[in-house]
Amino acid sequence: MSGFVSLVGAGPGDPELLTVLGRRRLLEADVIVYDRLVNPSLFMMSSADKVDVGKMPNHHKFSQYKINELLVELATQGKRVVRLKAGDPYVFGRGGEEAQYLCAHHIDYEVVPGITSAIAGLAAAGIPITHRDMASSFHIITGHRKANGRQLDWANVAQQEGTLVFLMGMKQLPVIVDELVKNGRPADSAVAIIQWATRWQQRTVTGNLSNIVEIANQAQIGAPALIVVGEVVKLRDELNVRLPLSGKHILIPYKVNSKLSELLKDQGASVDYFERSTKQPLPFDIPDLDKPETLVIEDAEAFKVFLDVLLAHNIDSRRLNKWRLLVTNTVAQSRIRQLGIITDGLIVRNQLPKADAIIVIGEANQLAREKFAENETQIVTYKRVPVTHEIDLNDFHGVVFPSSLAVQDLFAGISDEAKKQLVTLPCLAMGRHVLKQCQQNGMQKVQLTSAEPEEIIAKLKGVLDDESNSVIDR
Numbered sequence: 001m002s003g004f005v006s007l008v009g010a011g012p013g014d015p016e017l018l019t020v021l022g023r024r025r026l027l028e029a030d031v032i033v034y035d036r037l038v039n040p041s042l043f044m045m046s047s048a049d050k051v052d053v054g055k056m057p058n059h060h061k062f063s064q065y066k067i068n069e070l071l072v073e074l075a076t077q078g079k080r081v082v083r084l085k086a087g088d089p090y091v092f093g094r095g096g097e098e099a100q101y102l103c104a105h106h107i108d109y110e111v112v113p114g115i116t117s118a119i120a121g122l123a124a125a126g127i128p129i130t131h132r133d134m135a136s137s138f139h140i141i142t143g144h145r146k147a148n149g150r151q152l153d154w155a156n157v158a159q160q161e162g163t164l165v166f167l168m169g170m171k172q173l174p175v176i177v178d179e180l181v182k183n184g185r186p187a188d189s190a191v192a193i194i195q196w197a198t199r200w201q202q203r204t205v206t207g208n209l210s211n212i213v214e215i216a217n218q219a220q221i222g223a224p225a226l227i228v229v230g231e232v233v234k235l236r237d238e239l240n241v242r243l244p245l246s247g248k249h250i251l252i253p254y255k256v257n258s259k260l261s262e263l264l265k266d267q268g269a270s271v272d273y274f275e276r277s278t279k280q281p282l283p284f285d286i287p288d289l290d291k292p293e294t295l296v297i298e299d300a301e302a303f304k305v306f307l308d309v310l311l312a313h314n315i316d317s318r319r320l321n322k323w324r325l326l327v328t329n330t331v332a333q334s335r336i337r338q339l340g341i342i343t344d345g346l347i348v349r350n351q352l353p354k355a356d357a358i359i360v361i362g363e364a365n366q367l368a369r370e371k372f373a374e375n376e377t378q379i380v381t382y383k384r385v386p387v388t389h390e391i392d393l394n395d396f397h398g399v400v401f402p403s404s405l406a407v408q409d410l411f412a413g414i415s416d417e418a419k420k421q422l423v424t425l426p427c428l429a430m431g432r433h434v435l436k437q438c439q440q441n442g443m444q445k446v447q448l449t450s451a452e453p454e455e456i457i458a459k460l461k462g463v464l465d466d467e468s469n470s471v472i473d474r
């Protein structure tokens, strides 16, 4: 069977600026071959194998030939391959060459367009690429000097009325500026440089052809960046949108997108997740359901697994009508209510009723940690297995923990080195239990919050503003 290669445009960097088809292809993929500029947050949700061809362990880049060969090899093995490229696959970045190579090797392929940084990157900094009064065309130009030495037609480029956008131009910035002026572009023409457009690191500097080199040097702005020359740059003062959490990178312990992350993104934040622990169901004996019992539920998840196993035996929750259901916390109480079952009351874990025999249901590690009453039988329905992460916590400004389990999961999944970074990050804990868990794990800057969106945003803004000593000009 022959595989298939999708050349997918990842967009400029913000993971939400991916096409619907691109997202589907990522979910269907067996393997994703991606570049250095592609934001890894884009494919966190995909279980495909991932190959970073932007760098190798010994820091040598994959040659273009090797990338081409790899695509052919993977497709020949029958795999669905996503070749994920920054922006649009056919705007520089050698997408055309990859397609030609696939074509020559009779590999089926498609192109899934992406939003190019050359247009959207300007918009993200408040610069429309065209404007009726200022630019009736735009020109996207590579600033990279080609190996074959072919030079740009500078006289032609400099004389264009429209907006000039140079990609891959930062190393050549002095040459670009020089050539444009030499060829007749006025020295006071407005210029903007936008680095890491649409990502939390986005930074912009503006000036004109005579001073931009110095301004860029001073601001230490480098690749990847877009160099924009034209009147439209002046619109930035009026059109740049700043949101309360713009430029902030927040870690939220959810595997999938959540309401909370959408809320933060709408306030301008970039949000990343880490994978929570996975649930491994464990075998257990179904107790005699006709005998009246007291069931103490520690953890709603454990009870859910219990119900799933009953269902698999064709038994539904009505068969529990002789049982008294007690919970040890209100979170479990409300989750179980969502399953359509109203529990009979709350109970303190170490004050279990002495007289009757009781059954305690929970997760393996949690039950093993606790002390038990003599009259207690345990049903362990599942075990949480921590997922390990390689996240660079230096890249984050703050963390929001929605549950104590989220705190436990994150600490269980990272290295000791990462823990040292983590404990110094400002964080919000949603509820007192979570706050306690954060403190027990050594988090130094914890703030309590409710689950109210307004409160979360206000508090997050507060803790992050206290922290930041540099103002980033987006």
Ligand code: SAH
Binding pocket: 012, 013, 037, 085, 086, 087, 088, 089, 090, 091, 092, 093, 115, 116, 117, 118, 121, 166, 167, 168, 169, 194, 195, 196, 197, 198, 199, 223, 224, 225, 226
């Ligand atoms: N196919 C890509 C461009 C690939 S060439 C696209 O359509 O956007 C790589 C160059 O693109 C970089 O050197 C830089 O000039 C530009 N670039 C890509 N993403 C960028 C971003 N988020 N911010 C600024 N420049 C970016």
